[in-house]
Amino acid sequence: MELNEIKKKLSENLKESRYNHTVGVAYTAAAMAMAFGADIQKAFMAGMLHDCAKGYPLERQKELCQRYGIPLTKERRESPQLLHSALAPYIARDCYGNEDEEIASAIECHTTGKPGMTLLEKIVFIADYIEPGRKEIPGLSSVRQLAFSDMDQCLLGILESTMQYLESRNQTIDPKTKETYQYYKEEDRT
Numbered sequence: 001m002e003l004n005e006i007k008k009k010l011s012e013n014l015k016e017s018r019y020n021h022t023v024g025v026a027y028t029a030a031a032m033a034m035a036f037g038a039d040i041q042k043a044f045m046a047g048m049l050h051d052c053a054k055g056y057p058l059e060r061q062k063e064l065c066q067r068y069g070i071p072l073t074k075e076r077r078e079s080p081q082l083l084h085s086a087l088a089p090y091i092a093r094d095c096y097g098n099e100d101e102e103i104a105s106a107i108e109c110h111t112t113g114k115p116g117m118t119l120l121e122k123i124v125f126i127a128d129y130i131e132p133g134r135k136e137i138p139g140l141s142s143v144r145q146l147a148f149s150d151m152d153q154c155l156l157g158i159l160e161s162t163m164q165y166l167e168s169r170n171q172t173i174d175p176k177t178k179e180t181y182q183y184y185k186e187e188d189r190t
């Protein structure tokens with residue numbers, strides 16, 4: 001599918017603020033790809049597609065998970081924001097023609113990260129958090145600087161604030177987020 005067509009379809013399927021966020025993530029991911037020598041076009045496309053399943057109401061997201069054989073685990077039921085990232089590779093393939101496996105895996109783990117992420121996976125995870133339209137939250141400006149100097153420290157910073165935020169609101173922290181955090185914390189020590 002042509003980029004223009006993808007943009008048009010996304011703008012029809014996402015609310016305006018989500019679409020603006022999407023474009024912010026795409027350009028941020030492309031800039032990070034420039035800084036770190038990753039594939040710029042792939043980073044841009046992964047940014048465009050990362051929230052492609054977010055426009056569906058939650059009930060529809062659950063139905064789609066069933067259709068694609070994505071198990072509705074306890075974590076996914078407790079933290080429904082995990083559904084749109086689990087669905088993202090399927091919707092990107094079936095509605096936006098994405099056949100690229102690297103893009104698929106980057107958009108799949110954009111909410112929680114995962115241990116041993118590829119460069120593209122890290123870029124999309126970080127870009128989602130730091131894109132220019134994000135509301136100012138404590139620590140964001142230092143995380144933004146780290147994004148272009150020390151990606152792994154940046155990841156740790158994001159995971160830490162995400163867990164603190166969820167804890168402060170008594171929301172469940174997905175085990176994958178904790179696992180990712182532990183992994184990069186240990187990497188940091190070695």
Ligand SMILES: [Fe+2]
Nearest residue numbers: 050051110111
């Ligand atoms: Fe998302």
Ligand SMILES: [Fe+2]
Nearest residue numbers: 021050051128
């Ligand atoms: Fe996002």
